[in-house]
Amino acid sequence: MDATAQAPRRASSPAGASRAAEIRLEGVSKVFADGTVGVAELDLTFAAGELTVLVGPSGCGKTTTMKMINRLIEPTTGRVLIDGEDVTRVEPEQLRRRIGYVIQSIGLFPHQTVRANVGTVPRLLGWDRQRIRDRVDELLVTVGLDPAAHGDRYPAQLSGGQRQRAGVARALAADPAVLLVDEPFSAVDPVVRERLQTEFLRLQETVRKTIVFVTHDIEEAVRIGDRIAVMSQGGHVEQYATPAELLGRPANDFVADFVGADRGLKRLAVTGIDAADLEQPPVVQVADRLADARAALERTGARWAVVLDDAGRLHGWLSADRATGPGAVGTAARRMEAWVPKNASLKTAFATMLQLEAGWVAVLDDDRFLGVLTPESLHSALRRSVEGRVPETAGAV
Secondary structure, X not given: OEEOOOOOOOOOOOOXXXXXOOEXXXXXXXXXXXXXXXXXXXXXXXXXXXXXXXEOOOOOOHHHXXXXXXXOOOOOEEEEEEOOEEHHHXXXXXHHHOEEEEOOOOOOOOOOOHHHHHOHHXXXXXXXXXXXXXXXXXXXXXXXXXXXXXXXXXXXXXXXXXXXXXXXXXXXXXXXXXXXXXOXXXXXXXXXXXXXXXXXXXXXXXXXXXXXXEEOOHHHHHHHOOEEEEEEOOOEEEEEEOHXXXXXXXXXXXXXXXXXXXXXXXXXXXXXXXXXXXXXXXXXXXOOEXXXXXXXXXXXXXXXXXXXXXXXXXXXXXXXXXXXXXXXXXXXXXXXXXXXXXXXXXXXXXXXXXXXOOOOEEEEEOOEEEEEEOHHHHHHHHHHHHOOXXXXXXXXX
């Protein structure tokens, strides 16, 4: 099947980053010696600089598909092209040195230090010692490991999360344009896993590689993917789409069942806050008289107002029952705890509202007040998101 989806809007690559590569699978299939079809004929394009997730139940061909990209498994039919070059015409060893590979078991050499592990591919490529050391130290810092504290340790002396970070650093050592990642976080506990996902997204914002990421966890796929390919038994792609499209419009019953009945809640995590969703409550200034603030509330019939300072920064809020007596608004205003930045997801806004038992959440651009989200406006935003009229976030947190 020819699976194509419109790419979500992403930030441009930082200066100095290596060029990412497009990957195309043209009629790629894998039939094993016993006749088992591991992967049906796939026509997929993994866009340069995007993180594409292959997700599906065990045995659906996710890892087989990924391994055909670096020829750990040879395809039965079809072609795999990286920036237009047929990988079958490249020596496998040379090809794999150009492709980063991160696996579930990490694969660090236990008898080598972290620094030696990370420098494996550059050594094979003949880099000089100082260049290797500089690159290794740079990458350890990038993945959140202190070179002085961790560089000379052995894998057994690291935690599971630290070993996984070292494995990612090793995969990036030669600055590959393509990174293949096979269920890297499934062996760590949920708290560490979430932290690693966050760090992985931060890392991708920095290095901007073409990443093919395999997982069986739809929650993980939705959180980190720019696009998601949902696969079924026999190696078929049932749908290839952005997370918001996948959750909003499942292509068939298989996809709907796989993403779950709570896909509307999952969609909150990939839907950003749009200015059209914000409500504008009454606004009063810190220096205003309480009597004037009360009059303003009475005119609008509102029960509360947002309190701003002269620069438009959020100071707090004022309820109608506190807008009495002499003095200025600032003396009676309450501190605002329920707020989110403008680049937050609807999930973050909703979680903040629930955690603080608030009836609304302020949205800020740095300190500047933009408006509020209420339960009603959150619901309206989610409906518009399903209809494709609200921008989705890339790597929502």
